[in-house]
Amino acid sequence: MHPNAVFRFPADREALAFVADVGFAHLFAMTPDGPRVAHVPLLVVPSGVLRFHLSNGNALARHLDGAVAVASVGGPGSYISPNWYADPANNLPTWNYRTVEIEGRVTALGWDALRDLLDLSAATFEPRVGQDWTMAKMDPGRRDAMMRAITAYELVPTALRSTDKASQNRSEADARAVMAALATIGDDDGAAAVKRRRGW
Template sequence: MHPNPAFRPRQDDLAALLVREIGFAAIFAATPDGPRVAHAPVVLSADATTLQFHLARGNGLTKHLAGAPALAVVQGPDAYVSANWYADAATAVPTWNYVAVEMEGVARKLEDAELVAQLDTLSTLHEARAGENPPWTRAKMDANHFARLTGAITGFEMRISAWRPTVKLSQNKDAAERERVAAGIERTGHGALAHLMRQLADDKAEA
């Protein structure tokens, strides 16, 4: 998390919204073999207190994660910021604008039925986003084949004890400077980040 409090989201629900919208995280934990990271789709509970995910049984984290503290990081759009975009380039340095949400907690292994429920939740959510009609469901699969595949993965649930979101979108600059940066970011092909910067400006203006 960035130490500057200007980059903390003002909206209480923004971090959870970003986790749900992005839906994919890097999971970090210490193991006897050293620090390891895995990458997985995630499901945030309705009350934003737990995060579920699953890993391949052969993943370097899987056999060490149950009962261990873990860190999940969801990353949003990011982009380089050229010092040339500031009004006074002589006193500016390049930087990076980005969105990231860190969640910390202890992980537990899911029971088989909980893992299947997680997989159903993931497919239901993302089939709807993909616009599939009718959507794919596991009912289309051979039951024995599904069982073999789920036997190759392990589900986990992390109870979130700490949230550390960073929304670094030039909030420490004035409105004109932020717009110059947003325009530069947009020119480099990072339209989503430029949109977020302008949305933040609109939200601040309405506050």
């Protein structure tokens, strides 16, 4: 996380809303074989815990139950050229970006919780692509065979670290220049991030 507190998300609930919106994470943990990372679809349930599943063949799967892990969720970033500032000779390039790290202990969940997680995943992500698939559409034998190949997990957060860096540390003139430059090169999301954090 960026050390400057000015770049934090305004509140943890907003950071968790970002996590829920992205819905995908890099999950890091130590194993006897060294550090490992898994790439997981991630859901934030109403209690604030994270739920996800992994293939049982994943390098992390057999080590996760009871382990402390870090889920890192990031969005697109924008390179910022010093040429966009009023005084480029006294600045360095930087990046604007959004990311949230959630640290906590992981617990493996049982069969019923896995089914609930898969139902919730479909209910969450299918509407995003305009579809209506549900687990009920699967052949029961095939469904159960595929479910036996994965495990559901829950991560209970003990720490949340966030960065929502969008030129907050710049003067209004510099921030407007960055926003305009990003829009000019077609980085509409980057321009919108500056506008959002400034309340323009």
